[in-house]
Amino acid sequence: MKESDFDKRVREQMESYGEIPDSLLWGSIERTLAVNTRKIYFYRSVRAVSAVAAAVALFLIVGRDSVFNITQRVHEGIVTIVEDPAVIEFSESLPNRGDIVPIILKKRGVTAKLFEEKPLQEEQTPQKSYDQITQQLPTENEEQKHQEKTEKQITTSRESQNIFSDFTIEDQIKIRKRKPALSLSTMLTPSAGRSDRVMNTFMHTNFKELSSSLDRDVNQFETVYDTRYLPTISVGLQVMVPLNRTLSLVTGVNYSILYSITDEQRISESVRREQTLHYIGIPLYLYSNIYSSEKFILYGGVGATLEKGVVERIKKNGAVPLDISNNIPGLQWSAGATIGGEYVLGKNIGLYADPMLMYYFKGNQPKSIRSAQPLQFRLEIGLRYRF
Amino acid sequence: MHLLITAMGIRKREYSTQQEIIEGCIKREPPAQRKLYEVYAPKMLTLATRYAGDRERAKDILHDGFITLFNKIDSYSGIGSFEGWVRRIFVNTALMSLRKADVLRNTEEINNAVGEISDNPGPVEMMSSKELMELIASMPDGFRLVFNMYAIEGYNHQEIAKELNISEGSSRSQLSRARMWLQERIRRQNEGE
Numbered sequence: 282m283k284e285s286d287f288d289k290r291v292r293e294q295m296e297s298y299g300e301i302p303d304s305l306l307w308g309s310i311e312r313t314l315a316v317n318t319r320k321i322y323f324y325r326s327v328r329a330v331s332a333v334a335a336a337v338a339l340f341l342i343v344g345r346d347s348v349f350n351i352t353q354r355v356h357e358g359i360v361t362i363v364e365d366p367a368v369i370e371f372s373e374s375l376p377n378r379g380d381i382v383p384i385i386l387k388k389r390g391v392t393a394k395l396f397e398e399k400p401l402q403e404e405q406t407p408q409k410s411y412d413q414i415t416q417q418l419p420t421e422n423e424e425q426k427h428q429e430k431t432e433k434q435i436t437t438s439r440e441s442q443n444i445f446s447d448f449t450i451e452d453q454i455k456i457r458k459r460k461p462a463l464s465l466s467t468m469l470t471p472s473a474g475r476s477d478r479v480m481n482t483f484m485h486t487n488f489k490e491l492s493s494s495l496d497r498d499v500n501q502f503e504t505v506y507d508t509r510y511l512p513t514i515s516v517g518l519q520v521m522v523p524l525n526r527t528l529s530l531v532t533g534v535n536y537s538i539l540y541s542i543t544d545e546q547r548i549s550e551s552v553r554r555e556q557t558l559h560y561i562g563i564p565l566y567l568y569s570n571i572y573s574s575e576k577f578i579l580y581g582g583v584g585a586t587l588e589k590g591v592v593e594r595i596k597k598n599g600a601v602p603l604d605i606s607n608n609i610p611g612l613q614w615s616a617g618a619t620i621g622g623e624y625v626l627g628k629n630i631g632l633y634a635d636p637m638l639m640y641y642f643k644g645n646q647p648k649s650i651r652s653a654q655p656l657q658f659r660l661e662i663g664l665r666y667r668f
Numbered sequence: 669m670h671l672l673i674t675a676m677g678i679r680k681r682e683y684s685t686q687q688e689i690i691e692g693c694i695k696r697e698p699p700a701q702r703k704l705y706e707v708y709a710p711k712m713l714t715l716a717t718r719y720a721g722d723r724e725r726a727k728d729i730l731h732d733g734f735i736t737l738f739n740k741i742d743s744y745s746g747i748g749s750f751e752g753w754v755r756r757i758f759v760n761t762a763l764m765s766l767r768k769a770d771v772l773r774n775t776e777e778i779n780n781a782v783g784e785i786s787d788n789p790g791p792v793e794m795m796s797s798k799e800l801m802e803l804i805a806s807m808p809d810g811f812r813l814v815f816n817m818y819a820i821e822g823y824n825h826q827e828i829a830k831e832l833n834i835s836e837g838s839s840r841s842q843l844s845r846a847r848m849w850l851q852e853r854i855r856r857q858n859e860g861e
Contacts, residue, residue, distance in 0.1 A: 287847060288819035290792040291800065295718070295820050298797035299710025302730060307705055310734050311698070317739065318696055599833075602760060603767075 338465075461522050464633070466663030468515035468535065510650035511540040513659075519564065521665065531566040531582065539649045545599075552599035558649055560613060562588030571620075578623040578631070588613040593647050611645035623665060635661040686750060693741045701738055708751070709734075712758045714801060718816050719762035721805050725769070733761040759821060763831060766813070794858050803853050811846035818843050 517535030524530055539558040544551060566584030573579075590609025597603040621635030637659045641651035650657070683689045683703045692700020712733060716726035737757050744753055792800065804812060813832060817823040818839075823831070825839040832839070 292820050294797045294800050300713050302709050302713045
């Protein structure tokens with residue numbers, strides 16, 4: 282019998298044969314599929330909720346600031362009162378941004394005009410409503426007192442009599458220092474790129490079993506490893522709590538992804554192994570103000586971060602593809618120092634950048650850029666909202 | 669009413685064609701998944717048993733294979749036979765399972781497992797399919813994998829060498845020995861030994 286005939290007959294017999302599996306097996310598959318489907322919907326929901334939350338947060342931070350600006354810009358104008366006012370009323374509805382609004386004073390027909398003026402600085406002006414403005418103006422009961430004034434025309438401006446800016450810039454910087462802040466941060470570790478070439482010989486294809494060089498003669502496989510680490514990316518939510526006028530404590534939670542690709546070149550094939558590590562960490566830093574101005578804050582800080590590995594995912598192609606997830610035992614400690622700066626964008630919001638020097642301590646952690654290169658440069662950029 | 673039901677998409681689908689079943693599985697519709705399982709489970713259980721060598725591991729392969737199949741079915745391009753694509757998934761799942769169990773490591777070390785070679789092997793047709801499958805399942809690991817991949821799945825030696833991480837020469841050698849091993853067992857069985 283020819284070999285090909287034998288193979289063909291076996292194949293034909295096998296192709297026509299099937300066994301009915303255990304009826305419980307489908308139940309097990311169905312349960313696993315249901316869990317997977319729930320996971321998919323859960324991740325989709327998380328993404329959707331995160332997007333909505335980000336949009337709401339953006340509105341609350343940026344939108345609210347804009348609303349404040351509208352009110353301020355109208356109030357920051359020059360009010361010219363032609364005669365002593367009595368009861369005032371607006372000729373129209375409440376003014377919009379940039380409107381020039383005639384105010385008609387009923388009793389004596391005195392008019393006052395509110396002119397828009399380019400604001401000096403948003404932080405310099407406390408927020409005042411129209412009610413407060415009208416309180417500043419004399420009422421009918423105070424008419425007698427006002428009549429004693431010799432000046433018929435009162436010009437209000439920042440240079441002469443600024444009734445809207447009660448606080449100096451220095452005062453406002455002090456107030457800003459006392460406010461707690463919430464930060465949304467993104468961290469990039471650009472120094473993470475590294476190439477690691479290793480040639481090893483193995484008794485078996487399982488690379489956990491390293492053989493010594495003495496075994497080289499009996500080995501059949503030589504493998505060259507080429508590992509590339511991609512920059513670590515982190516996102517975080519942090520709270521800055523002022524301890525006194527100089528020191529602040531920063532803590533929060535951050536999430537990091539470490540990614541590496543290892544190409545294994547063997548005699549017979551090339552295998553690519555992708556490793557993704559997910560970490561959640563809690564930073565604790567002490568910041569000290571170095572310099573503060575109207576628009577800029579410079580500070581320095583030192584501290585440590587404790588991170589717990591969530592999951593290690595390994596994907597491997599080649600002879601037998603592999604896609605597994607492992608738990609990461611143990612903790613990752615790191616210490617860092619920074620000199621950072623914050624640019625004040627608005628009343629409550631600032632854009633900050635913290636270049637940071639980090640050192641990752643060795644622990645029982647999977648091999649990553651942190652073990653290969655413990656001293657790293659990191660750049661943290663984010664928005665800081667003071668409330 | 670019929671139009672309304674159709675428009676609302678709540679009409680129970682029949683899944684009478686392979687295309688409908690695949691589309692239903694892509695949409696993660698449980699009835700379509702059940703249908704696909706019913707169609708392919710018997711063949712894939714046989715395949716898994718042939719590779720695994722024991723029934724318990726074969727059940728695990730069948731379970732993991734179907735999970736992979738349902739998760740990856742949207743990547744089926746439609747080019748080529750769907751059954752061939754399904755078989756490929758189950759072969760890969762079986763190899764992955766055997767690798768985890770450290771079975772593949774032994775594929776180079778079983779050259780001495782062949783007994784006496786018969787010049788006159790008994791005809792395959794005299795055996796039932798079940799008996800033949802059990803014989804294949806009882807082959808030594810390396811023989812079983814190479815024989816299954818070459819003789820039944822139609823892989824060539826280059827592909828087998830790549831999949832099992834062995835040399836092509838080793839694949840040829842093991843196939844030859846596997847054939848002789850199987851022919852000898854068939855002969856013995858037919859002779860009632």
